[in-house]
Amino acid sequence: MNVLPQALDAGNLRQIAQSAYRLRQARATMIVIIACAVGVIAGALVTGMSWLVQAMHWLLFDLPTGARLSAMFSLSHPTQALVPAVGGALMGLSILYLRRYRFRAPIDPIEANALHGGRMSLTDTFIVGLQTIVSSGFGASVGLEAGYTQVGSGIASWAARTLGLRRSDVRLLVGCGSAGAIGAAFGAPLTGAFYGFELVIGVYSVANVAPVLAAALCASLTATLLGAIQFPIEVGAPSPIPPTHYLPFILLGLAAGGVSIVMMRLVTLTEELFKRISIDASLRPLMGGCVVGILALVTPQVLSSGHGALHRELAMNYGFTVIAELFLLKLLASAVSIGSGFRGGLFFASLFLGALFGKIFAVATAVAAPSLTIDPTMAAVVGMTSVAVGIVGGPLTMTFLALESSGDLTLTGVVLAAAIVSTVLVREAFGYSFSTWRFHLRGETIRSAHDIGWMRSLTVGTMMRSDIRTVDAEMTLEAFEKEFPLGSTQRVVAVDEHKRYVGMLIVADLYAERPDEASGTASVGSFAKYQDTVLVPSMNVKSAADAFARAGSEELAVVADLTERRVVGLLTESHLMRRYAEELEKASRDISGESLGSVMGPG
Known part of the structure; x- marks a missing residue:
């Protein structure tokens, strides 16, 4: 007796939908709460960085308290022109230090969300933050906003990964961190929110409005309460525009x-x-x-x-x-x-x-x-x-x-x-x-x-079949027909005596296209196709699709590397396109926030 159809009756499906909806609602609420916390932290960090840089300006350039460096008509003393050079020397020392200990180039929020699923290093975050403070504090003609967004997003990424959130949520919170940083810097939460949408998340979505706006608002309020040196752009009452x-x-x-x-x-x-x-x-x-x-x-x-x-x-x-x-x-x-x-x-x-x-x-x-x-x-x-x-x-x-x-x-x-x-x-x-x-x-x-990192992680190595059938390219047609009768398999990979790839043998074509005068002692290697087109495990889905398009084949061999050409697997074009479609649909659902609960409703 099959109990599965009875178990999945309308009532059970409704209960599953209601449970999924409640789970989704709880998750959405949790994300907003985390986004608020990220906003508060981003606002506090922006406040600290802005105060520190302003204090450096007051000290290094002998400014009156409350004065802005770039608002001065002239330097107090010509020797202050050496201050940016001193900052440059400190930057050079930091470059030597990072080079000695082989630190990689820091990943910023845009790159993190595009290629790495929102993963950012706290070490990178602190390095970029400190270098930005030194650069701007010593008078280099650069802004602090890059440092602001780096620390806000870096902390958000670390928190999201510590809590074990999924890829889409990590990317969202990275955007919340940047939104909070810009909102706090300018005292403009809407500006910060859309900075997060357009530049860091890469797309505007109704499902993402609440957490991003919450982060920007909390950051702006936190910076205001802490007395941050915000820089709102005051235009005043504009005249009518004819x-x-x-x-x-x-x-x-x-x-x-x-x-x-x-x-x-x-x-x-x-x-x-x-x-x-x-x-x-x-x-x-x-x-x-x-x-x-x-x-x-x-x-x-x-x-x-x-x-x-x-x-x-x-x-x-x-x-x-x-x-x-x-x-x-x-x-x-x-x-x-x-x-x-x-x-x-x-x-x-x-x-x-x-x-x-x-x-x-x-x-x-x-x-x-x-x-x-x-x-x-x-x-x-x-x-x-x-x-x-x-x-x-x-x-x-x-x-x-x-x-x-x-x-x-x-x-x-x-x-x-x-x-x-x-x-x-x-x-x-x-x-x-x-x-x-x-x-x-x-x-x-x-x-x-926009998230394309999943395309790079969807490699040939993760999609290929390793149960491959190979034959010696020197095998005779007669021996091949005995081992592989028509209909027994579709394709066989021909390899040489060193197990290196020679080409693909299409079994049906081998039977159909064999000339009548061909001797049964002829080697199958002479009938091999796609000798120069192979895949390697590190290829991403786009590169593999391009290879299939060039070759016009439904299946290609995967070799360990292009030098040795040792066969390690097979990949069909249909499986590649199916996996691509699945991941693309998943990415689309993540962007829209769609789930079983949102589709079927609360009941």
Whole structure:
């Protein structure tokens, strides 16, 4: 008597669905609680890092209490121009230390979520955090945001893996850590949340809204309660935007996309220039610090990330020459800092450069069309977000930054339109944001944080069959037909006397295509196919699919390596595509948060 159909009646299925729904609800609640804790920790860490860097500025540059380094009109003493060089020397010592103990290159949140299922090292987290503090604290023209997101995401990844959460939840909490860090840094939880969605998680999903927003809100509130030195971008009440100004602002977004490409190219060229100089990598930050110090003698606004300078530029209107000069100096300082080996990012530097470019555009528009007067502050906001979108990515992130800074929906609409234009130009003409461009230079193929790591882990070695049938390629046709009658098997692998791969024997074809005059003493090796097409166990699913497409075969042999060509297994194209489809469906369910409980409901 078969009891299985009776056990799986409608009532039992409903109970299973209800249990699955309750389990899913409990899991969702747990993830939100963990996300809140991650947000609190990220907010506290951002507060500590910002206070430490600001204290270093006060001490090293003899600033008045509460003053911003980049808001100063000049250095207190010319010898302070040596401070970035000292920071470069410390960075060089850290490079020597990491090289001696063979530390790998740190994995940032985007790479972790794209390739490693959200796995990040706490060691990497502390190294990046400390190097970013040293770089920005000693005045290098880099931002702290890269350090903020690294520590927030690193702690989140460690917590998720310690609790034994599944891959999709680890990736989600890494995004929560980054969202909390940005939300705390700018006092802008929506900006932080969409930074997490667009740049670290790689996709917006309704199932992910609650934990990411919770983390960003908790981080922002924690930073505020701890008295963090937050840097909200205060635009003030914007003036109404006439319809005739929409087209110029969209053109500004297009030009800002071009500026983004130029900046990313300049950073790469500067890095290549330092590499061509026959000087050890540990000495390059010292050289870069000397260059930044020289530029600081012209204006300290090029130092550090530029928070104070941005506030000053938004509040005041300087002449065209002053703004253009500062734009070029900041662009050079940031490229030299990153290219020479200082640790940090271009998040806030891109905002500052974009604001300067927006004001340059406003002046140029007034000269070209005197009847069209564009508000320089509005142009600065549009330029700020458009350049940042091109370099950092995330059009909605920057749009919400403008919204939370100004509180004006009309301005936000203009910003979104310009950001989209900038994004399209950078994607079509360049193809990368700054972070993914640097992955490209390292030989990686990722263009976002979208999870492709499962494709790399789905290798030929995990999918192949090891129960293979082989024959000596010198076996005669007569002997082969006796051992493998028609219908006994489909394919046999031919190997030589050293067990190396010779080719694939299609049994049916061997019987059907054998010429009448062929002697039964002919060797089967002469009928072997796909001699030059094999797979190796380390191939991922994409590389294997490409090999099947080139060969036009339904089954390929797997060899241990391409030198010895020792056969270790077989893989069929149908099995490969089935496994790929299964993993793709699983990844889609993880993105949407779909499960048995969500499909069947609570009953």
